[in-house]
Amino acid sequence: MEYIISDRVQTLKPSAIREIFKYAADPTVVSLSAGNPAPEAFPTKEIAEISNKILTEDPIAALQYSVTEGYTPLRNAVADRMKKKYNIGRDNDELIITSGAQQVMDLITKSTLNEGDTVICEAPSFIGSLNSFRSYNARLCGIPLESDGMNIEALEKALQTEKNVRFIYIIPNFQNPSGVTTSLEKRKKIYELAKKHSVLIIEDDPYGELRISGENVPQIKSFDEDGIVAYAGSFSKVLSPGMRLGYVIAPKAIVQKMVVCKQGEDVHTNIWAQMVAHRFMTEYDFEGHLNNLREIYRKKVNFCTELLDKYIVPNKISYQPIEGGLFIWCKLPEGVNMNDFCKQAVLRKVCVVPGNAFLTDENEQCSSFRINFSTPTDEQLEKGIKILGELAKEIL
Amino acid sequence: MEYIISDRVQTLKPSAIREIFKYAADPTVVSLSAGNPAPEAFPTKEIAEISNKILTEDPIAALQYSVTEGYTPLRNAVADRMKKKYNIGRDNDELIITSGAQQVMDLITKSTLNEGDTVICEAPSFIGSLNSFRSYNARLCGIPLESDGMNIEALEKALQTEKNVRFIYIIPNFQNPSGVTTSLEKRKKIYELAKKHSVLIIEDDPYGELRISGENVPQIKSFDEDGIVAYAGSFSKVLSPGMRLGYVIAPKAIVQKMVVCKQGEDVHTNIWAQMVAHRFMTEYDFEGHLNNLREIYRKKVNFCTELLDKYIVPNKISYQPIEGGLFIWCKLPEGVNMNDFCKQAVLRKVCVVPGNAFLTDENEQCSSFRINFSTPTDEQLEKGIKILGELAKEIL
Numbered sequence: 065m066e067y068i069i070s071d072r073v074q075t076l077k078p079s080a081i082r083e084i085f086k087y088a089a090d091p092t093v094v095s096l097s098a099g100n101p102a103p104e105a106f107p108t109k110e111i112a113e114i115s116n117k118i119l120t121e122d123p124i125a126a127l128q129y130s131v132t133e134g135y136t137p138l139r140n141a142v143a144d145r146m147k148k149k150y151n152i153g154r155d156n157d158e159l160i161i162t163s164g165a166q167q168v169m170d171l172i173t174k175s176t177l178n179e180g181d182t183v184i185c186e187a188p189s190f191i192g193s194l195n196s197f198r199s200y201n202a203r204l205c206g207i208p209l210e211s212d213g214m215n216i217e218a219l220e221k222a223l224q225t226e227k228n229v230r231f232i233y234i235i236p237n238f239q240n241p242s243g244v245t246t247s248l249e250k251r252k253k254i255y256e257l258a259k260k261h262s263v264l265i266i267e268d269d270p271y272g273e274l275r276i277s278g279e280n281v282p283q284i285k286s287f288d289e290d291g292i293v294a295y296a297g298s299f300s301k302v303l304s305p306g307m308r309l310g311y312v313i314a315p316k317a318i319v320q321k322m323v324v325c326k327q328g329e330d331v332h333t334n335i336w337a338q339m340v341a342h343r344f345m346t347e348y349d350f351e352g353h354l355n356n357l358r359e360i361y362r363k364k365v366n367f368c369t370e371l372l373d374k375y376i377v378p379n380k381i382s383y384q385p386i387e388g389g390l391f392i393w394c395k396l397p398e399g400v401n402m403n404d405f406c407k408q409a410v411l412r413k414v415c416v417v418p419g420n421a422f423l424t425d426e427n428e429q430c431s432s433f434r435i436n437f438s439t440p441t442d443e444q445l446e447k448g449i450k451i452l453g454e455l456a457k458e459i460l
Numbered sequence: 461m462e463y464i465i466s467d468r469v470q471t472l473k474p475s476a477i478r479e480i481f482k483y484a485a486d487p488t489v490v491s492l493s494a495g496n497p498a499p500e501a502f503p504t505k506e507i508a509e510i511s512n513k514i515l516t517e518d519p520i521a522a523l524q525y526s527v528t529e530g531y532t533p534l535r536n537a538v539a540d541r542m543k544k545k546y547n548i549g550r551d552n553d554e555l556i557i558t559s560g561a562q563q564v565m566d567l568i569t570k571s572t573l574n575e576g577d578t579v580i581c582e583a584p585s586f587i588g589s590l591n592s593f594r595s596y597n598a599r600l601c602g603i604p605l606e607s608d609g610m611n612i613e614a615l616e617k618a619l620q621t622e623k624n625v626r627f628i629y630i631i632p633n634f635q636n637p638s639g640v641t642t643s644l645e646k647r648k649k650i651y652e653l654a655k656k657h658s659v660l661i662i663e664d665d666p667y668g669e670l671r672i673s674g675e676n677v678p679q680i681k682s683f684d685e686d687g688i689v690a691y692a693g694s695f696s697k698v699l700s701p702g703m704r705l706g707y708v709i710a711p712k713a714i715v716q717k718m719v720v721c722k723q724g725e726d727v728h729t730n731i732w733a734q735m736v737a738h739r740f741m742t743e744y745d746f747e748g749h750l751n752n753l754r755e756i757y758r759k760k761v762n763f764c765t766e767l768l769d770k771y772i773v774p775n776k777i778s779y780q781p782i783e784g785g786l787f788i789w790c791k792l793p794e795g796v797n798m799n800d801f802c803k804q805a806v807l808r809k810v811c812v813v814p815g816n817a818f819l820t821d822e823n824e825q826c827s828s829f830r831i832n833f834s835t836p837t838d839e840q841l842e843k844g845i846k847i848l849g850e851l852a853k854e855i856l
Contacts (some may be wrong), residue, residue: 065659065688067713068626073571076720100525108519116509123504127700129496163704163726168723174546175469183852196724199570221650286515292461304523308559317463326473328592329566330559334730335702401562410781 069268072179072201077235082375082401085091088415095450096417098439099390101301102364103123105357105438107344111304114343117304118336126336132327134161134311135338142297142311142343151286152295158319161332162326163296165270169196169233171329172266172294172312175321176232177202181398183432184222184263185233186214188422190240193233193268206424207431211384213246216253223261238389241422241434251284259290264318270298273354275388276362291315299341301390302354307337307450361438364445368392368437371446375453380460383435390438393419396431400460406433408455412446468575468597469722473660484811490844493811494802494835495636495786497697498760501742501753503832507700510708510739514732522732526763528723530557530707531734537741538693538707547682550790554715559729561666561706564594565629567725568662568690568708569719573598573626580618580659581629582610584818584826586636589629589664601625602820607634607780609642612649626701627660627690632680634667634785637818637830641783647680655686660714666694671784672758679769687711697786698750703733757784757834760841764788764833776856786834789815792827796856802829804851810844 081216084097084265088095118126125418153159162168169192177183179201185194191217197204205222216232216420223229226256226357232254235322236246246254256264267284285295312319326332344350365386372383372437376394382391394416437445471481484491492777515524529535539555542548549555550711558564567790575597581590593600601618603610610630628650632642642650654661668842679693682699690710695703707714722728740746748817756847768779772790790812792798803812815828 065657065711066685067660067711069713069717070570070572070574073717073721076717076724078720078723099509099523101641103520103524104519105521106524108515111523112512112515112519115515116508119508119511120502123508124499124502125702125703127501127502127504127507128700129494129696156472161731166724167726174466176466178468194722195720199724264463290461299750303680305525306521306523306726308726308728315461317465320473321465321469324474324591325469325595326489327474328472328588328595329563329660329725331562331588331701332704334559334704334733337730337732364506392790400652455475 076195076199077258087410093413093415093452094440094444095415096418096440096448098436100439101305102360102438105351105360106304110344110348111340112226114340115157115336118339118343125263126339128141130332130335132332134333135335135342138338138342141342143313145345146297149410149417150283152283153313154288154291154293154316157313158316159311159313160319160323161333161338162310164300164305164308165268165296166192166196166402168294168310168312169193169266169268171242171322171325172318173197173200173202173230173324175318176264177345178228181228181230182200182226183233184219184425186235186239187242187421187424188195189233190235190268191422193295194424196297199431204424208242209242210335211244213244213250214254215358219254220257223257223263229263231260231266232258233266234284235268236281237269238274238317238387239388240271241391241417241419242393243386243389243391245281248281250280251281252287255284255287258292265293266296268292268296271300272391273302274358274361274390276365278387285313291304294318296334302357303341304346307334307341309324309333309337309341326383362438368445371449375449376456379453379456390436392435392437394435400431402431404432405455405459409452409460412451413457416452454458465713467691468595468784472591472595475751477815481808482608489608489809489811490840490847491658491811492611492836492844493813494832495497495843496835497701498756502700502809503812506740506744507736510736514735514739526728526731527713527720527726530729530751531731531738534734534738537738538565539709539743542709544695546679548679549603549709550684550687552711553709555707555709555710556715556719557729557734558706559726560696561664561692562588563722564692564706564804565589565662565664565689565707567595567596567718567721568714569596571714572660576626577777578622578625579629581623581820582631582635583820584815585629585639586664588817590820591669593629597818600820604636605640609640614663615650616653619653619659623659625659625800627662628654629662629664630680631664632671632677633665634783634787636667636785637787637815638789638847639780639782639785639787641677644677647677648683651680651683651689652687661689663689664692664699667785670754670786671699672754672761674783679708679724690714698753699737703730703737705729705733705737718751744819748784760833764841764845767845771845772852775849775852777852786832788831788833790829790831793856794825794827798827798829801851801855804855806848807850808851810847812848
């Protein structure tokens with residue numbers, strides 16, 4: 065039988081990063097291509113303790129069907145914390161728990177976008193979200209990213225000329241893949257432009273808690289008095305990605321539609337994990353744990369920066385300063401074939417992610433590649449960056 | 461700001477069952493409207509034991525990102541069991557783990573159906589799946605369900621006259637809501653018709669293991685030599701629905717597209733839960749556990765049948781014989797307003813689900829309602845069914 069594939073999915077490809085993972089599975093290869101939290105970042109003892117308590121005290125609640133919106137105590141705990149700490153959330157907003165922040169992208173797109181409508185995003189941007197938009201036949205319009213955020217003129221022009229723009233997708237802190245943090249000034253301008261053009265903003269903030277230097281910049285959602293921002297948060301980088309816990313804080317009218325879509329998608333998110341996250345947030349030292357994480361990544365970044373300055377920079381590769389997040393965005397000199405460089409690196413057993421994987425059009429020219437510093441051990445980092453430096457020295 | 465809602469979601473309503481749950485939340489109300497496994501059906505001790513082991517022996521694997529297709533040992537264990545026990549799965553098939561069987565419906569629809577294409581389903585059918593199809597703007601075509609399965613003539617006619625039929629959706633065993641099991645003869649006919657018209661079959665089998673009397677009927681997938689059946693299985697009724705674990709066994713070409721869609725939807729299913737399910741299946745007496753479940757539900761059904769025969773049948777309500785599953789489909793005499801009956805029941809503090817909630821067009825006439833016997837206690841069952849009987853005696 066000839067299988068019929070829907071138009072929306074026909075051209076959808078598995079993430080290029082996944083393809084690279086095939087090489088990375090080779091144990092002799094140093095993978096700098098992942099985006100996993102560091103193994104030492106998991107509060108394994110506390111999770112085991114909490115889980116044990118739950119399965120002793122209230123096992124049926126943890127194993128039975130639950131409600132689509134999420135575990136009420138967890139919803140309240142997250143809403144309280146985000147309001148108190150970041151002034152995020154107004155009376156017309158609602159918070160629901162999702163199966164990772166990835167599901168926020170899926171549900172908002174499903175709820176607000178007709179096939180062929182436009183999504184404005186940073187270029188480059190997170191491939192997982194771009195593929196989620198693509199899977200609903202969204203037209204992607206990429207706005208060049210500068211060291212302080214999107215190019216505002218290009219954004220304004222896109223809002224004026226693109227048809228049926230449904231939302232602007234932005235990762236404001238330590239963007240994946242570029243590491244860029246959007247400045248407060250640009251956040252305000254983006255907000256005003258969205259408001260002027262009656263377009264939603266999706267603010268995707270998985271790395272916001274992982275700032276290791278510099279001052280925190282208020283999230284766009286913190287000044288959303290007009291109900292135009294959907295804020296997506298995640299437990300993946302601060303507790304455990306394997307649990308698949310995320311959340312969205314957005315205007316009720318949107319969230320209600322997302323709930324109906326979620327019901328048809330997975331009914332609800334694993335309730336056991338939601339109960340674990342709730343107890344970890346409320347009965348343990350969550351803020352102290354976040355400090356620990358920042359300390360872990362601060363050390364990794366310091367170590368990594370030394371390596372980059374020693375092996376990479378002298379060989380004509382520059383990198384975006386690292387203030388947080390999990391990634392380093394490295395730029396090759398003009399005129400160098402970046403894809404060729406990445407292939408050569410694989411042959412020498414180092415995996416990085418070619419930058420064009422993060423563009424709205426993968427065939428566009430790109431001279432950057434992405435390195436992850438959270439997953440590899442210090443030994444692997446040193447080995448991998450050294451090899452990249454040697455390669456650069458030979459061919460650049 | 462006026463929020464724009466996509467066409468596909470515009471008319472989508474929360475499940476009518478959810479609305480009924482609002483009444484059911486009142487502790488003085490007897491709810492016969494749920495679909496939850498019986499609390500005594502959960503192997504809580506074993507799950508706690510396994511989880512503890514995993515979090516002691518291999519915590520990082522349980523908490524870290526994993527692959528979209530699912531935990532390989534679980535995929536293999538399920539595939540092996542389904543092949544050996546039911547002859548399900550051929551060389552051109554692939555099995556992936558999903559976030560509940562609900563996600564199978566979502567992913568197949570997303571992968572194979574363009575907006576406006578047709579899904580053929582049983583009438584009545586499971587509202588969660590119907591809403592999932594609706595959320596992709598599917599046109600639903602309901603085929604009247606008889607006591608041994610779909611009306612074959614109506615199915616054949618629909619396949620001849622409906623445009624762009626993408627799949628036939630069928631719950632072959634102890635159908636939700638009707639309790640009907642499709643006969644082997646009809647399963648074969650449905651298969652031949654699907655083959656003739658080059659249409660996929662989605663065989664949704666969450667209750668297959670819960671047969672309490674009569675002979676097992678081979679699943680349609682067991683005779684799928686042509687690669688036209690996608691079989692959806694679930695851990696919700698045999699282990700825990702709160703974990704959200706399901707799976708699909710379907711032709712590789714379809715599954716590969718589903719994987720790409722799943723990546724953009726939730727990246728992967730909670731890996732901790734997958735590891736627990738795997739160990740429970742392979743290190744514990746899974747088949748013995750299934751026997752226990754059948755014993756629990758057999759007792760419930762025997763008790764319930766006595767109640768129905770005592771209180772309901774003498775008052776002109778008939779019911780579909782119960783061979784398995786979790787539901788009883790009760791039929792009021794011709795000419796009685798079923799919705800009015802259900803409302804009267806709520807006023808007397810008993811919740812049942814009005815049968816039209818399960819139709820492709822909720823405004824169609826329906827004289828049946830659904831009772832669940834797995835969730836309530838014996839006391840609640842007796843109280844609820846007695847009240848229904850009294851109500852029937854008064855108004856019928």
